[in-house]
Amino acid sequence: MPSHLSADHPAAQPPGRGRVDALISQARRLKGEVDAVRRDAQGDGTDDPHGRWQRALYDLALHQLEDLDEHLAQLRDGPRPEPAPRSPVPAARTASACAADRSLLSRVGSAEWDLLTDAATWSPELYAILGRDPATPPLTLDELPSLVFEEDRPKLTAMVTGCLVDARRIDGEIRVVRPGGEVRTVHMMGEPVLDADGSTASMWAVLRDVSELRRSRQAVSETRDSLQRHRQQEQAEHRLAVELQEAVLPAWRGTLRLPHHGRQSLDLSGRCLPSTTSTQAGGTWYDALELPGDDTLLSVGDLTGHGPAATTGMAVLLGALRGMAMTGTRPGPLMTLLNRLLDTTAQPALGSAVCCRYRPETRTLVWAHAGHPAPLLFRDGTGRRLTPPDGVLLGATPGAAYGEAEEILETGDVLLLHTDGLMPGPATGPVSGDRLLGLAPRFAAAATAEDCLRVVVEELGGSDREIDGCVLVARVPAGHGAP
Template identity: 30%
Template sequence: MAQAAPGPPDPPAPPELTAIDALLTRQAREASRHSFQLLGGEAVRDAALTAPELPVDPPDWAQAVADASTEPTVVFAPVTDATGQVVDFVDVAVNTAGRSLAARSRPRHGQLMTVSQPSSETSGLFAAMRRVLATGEPVTGRDWDATLMVGGEPLHRRVRITATRHRGHVVVTFDDAARRHELISDRVQEQGLIGWGEWELASGHSDWSPGLYVIFDRPSDAGPLTLGELARRLVPEDRTAFRVALEHVMSGLPVELDLRLLLTDHTRHIRFTLEPLRAASGPVWGLQALVRDVSKSYLRRVELDAAVHAAERRRQRADAEARVAARLREAVLPSHPPEITVQGVTSAVAYRPAETRSSIGGDWYNVQPLPDGRVLYALGDAAGHGLDAVARMAALRGGLAGLAHTGQPVEALTAWLNRLTFDSGMDGTATAIVCRYHPDRELLRWVCAGHVPPVLLRDGKARLLDDTTGLLLGVLPKVTYTAYELPLRDGDTVLMCTDGLVERRDEDITEGLSGLLCAVERHAGLSPQQLVDTVSAELLPTPQEDDSCLMALRRGKPAASDRAWGD
């Protein structure tokens, strides 16, 4: 009968998986070699394997005491020499949980502790049991790093022991999970971890918590994955990171990293905290992993990162626009010299820009001597913030400066300024006060287009000149404005401000105007420049969220030093 042809050979494993397997094999070999050295070499192992069981006669109460505990529990009888000195211990009873633990070792009674488990002497366990027997003082919650001899091979365990004296015997309870659970529980509470695993390299033994089976979509009866098998479940691009992490752990360093786990129908994002397991000296003999499924938080982080990047791009655009707006405002709105006097009227301005770039507004002012001897005073505010508001401000100020040379009355200038705002193509409105001083008649004529009305300070008393204002600029194409007139007396001061000085979100503007009148009266004796600076500092909030402009015009007798000041 013909034999079937052999099938094709299995494809070679990916290089990273081969490297991970080689790394784990080398570390397991080194850990095993070091463990044998700790135990005393081949002779000690042979003695543990071949030592005969001692004939023991367990007390009738021993098994009942062992069975009373749910943790692995062993009852030890002392072994004495001719002088009565305790030279060893022999097990005489073990409970069901202890048999499960002892299944990794020799399950029979009558084993000498120092022979079957030579590390009991070097670790101090034997000495501790002798003290318990001699003094009656129990040992509770002591951590024991044990290198057990199981079937002739070393097995590292970290256990917590409780030892008590009972009727001349020592009852020892071994909890190989308590210390680990305590450590892991602390980390779980701190970091929200939901699974743990522990791998011993030399024996290949591993323990998983129930949560780790859930994370890996693995039935609990299938048992834990080895580290090599775990590596094969990772996204191929993440295997290099896993190998590098294992190299760090094998050198004694803890590592935290995020990896992607390939499941049947989706990819799961897993955060591993890997910690080396090692004795006080010698190589790493195992590792412990604290594991958390961060798939949901990963997606939220991706969404958050995208939102942060989008916000950063918006912020950069806003900053760039704010820089351009600030430069444009500086170019269009020259600084006002302190207390300049033209035709017997001294003017002063306190202009305070907003403290944040995003709040750059469209406040503007103009003091413009005209060829016919009259003087134009104007102050306004283009609605909004940013580059658009500054652009409207520049159009309004520049347009009015040109229109003023026509010699037309202020009501006509304001109507033209309204049409300019309406026809500019920029979606926005503005407010303004347009004034002209007639030195031959000592008369001030003004129009208020949706703006805060001016204030008259006369004989130490301040009042609003008129609370009737015309329509905002830019609402309708054709608007008729009414001009008001005020004969100026020597010492009269007229103040005009933008709403940033008197308007607050949490109060009515009438409260702001009342505060302005009170502040002006309190500081009536100051010079025009001192007056606007002091009142602005007193009324403006901190931080200042909007632009503010306060202009003062004070009538005095014309002096020979009067000089013109243009744009």
């Protein structure tokens, strides 16, 4: 019904159809564009918290635009005619059919209550919203609370009293119970109608069914909360994984000084380059350890997975590697034992690793690998990949045996160990090694292992990488042993 403040006001006329038609066209065009974007965004079928939150927002926007479209159409066409009271109703339009009506035109209805005669007038849309048979008489203000959810009745009473007694506008939401027990949320707006002497003669109201809108907003709120919890969990897991990494891995990013009593047997430098596409810490490691007899253990590796589980598994694996190396276990048998360890863990995992044992007196490097890129050796401005012995991924084949290879190093040689994740993108293996081998001339001009590491970081540090990458550089200084 039209809004009015005085009983003798003329009824407002619908605005010009042309202007409203233009607004309707804009609303429908925008609705189509939003729906197209929603379909494109949902094309990958993702169901993570962020995806669910996006879908809820798209649905909410479409509900809003659908309401706007239909409200503008009602504005253009004006109020629908009132039904004749108690007229026969076809079977197809019984109360149950009205209750099933979900058309948007039924979402906005109007009513007026005459305080002098206690008569009430409802629009057909209001009957549909409340699930009432249009053949039944409209409810009076005294009867209206019988349709309202019990907890919301005091709110309705306060709004109506404020309107009739203090001439305040009605603007609030209440829940109504339709026949069959269905609860709908209705937004009610209204004003008092004054007679010639300023007394309240009646009250009019517009009631809008906002149930779908509220459900959409609730979905947005719930998915937003779920997304926030998911992010907080990710942040907590990331902090835990990083703290575990920092507790286990060498506390250095650059030159490493092992606690030798004499001179340093190798000039060492290393660094981990984090993934640019993931915030989760993985099971990647690099390590250098002083062994009895002045030998040095060098290792790099990677355990599948991300988060605390992968970092914990890496810590267990690295701890076992260090412990067995301290007992004098050679790299080949050491890999065999690590494979057995992964094969018997409760949480199945795969790992790759390379393990080198360097003896400074003879400049001998003995190494083994498990499905891992072979070390790269740089000498006199050229580089080559060491020929790998037999070795499969850790945890892939029960009872696998691992071979060993031996290399004699020379003064000034640079040995580079790295994980697959060091290289940007999915490139691994020989392709990754070829790119690193191209750095040989720059390594020849470097005076220290840290200078060599700086070359690697300058070349690869700014690249996009899908997983964490580690690099460990060892340079043979002058005056250590003789072949």
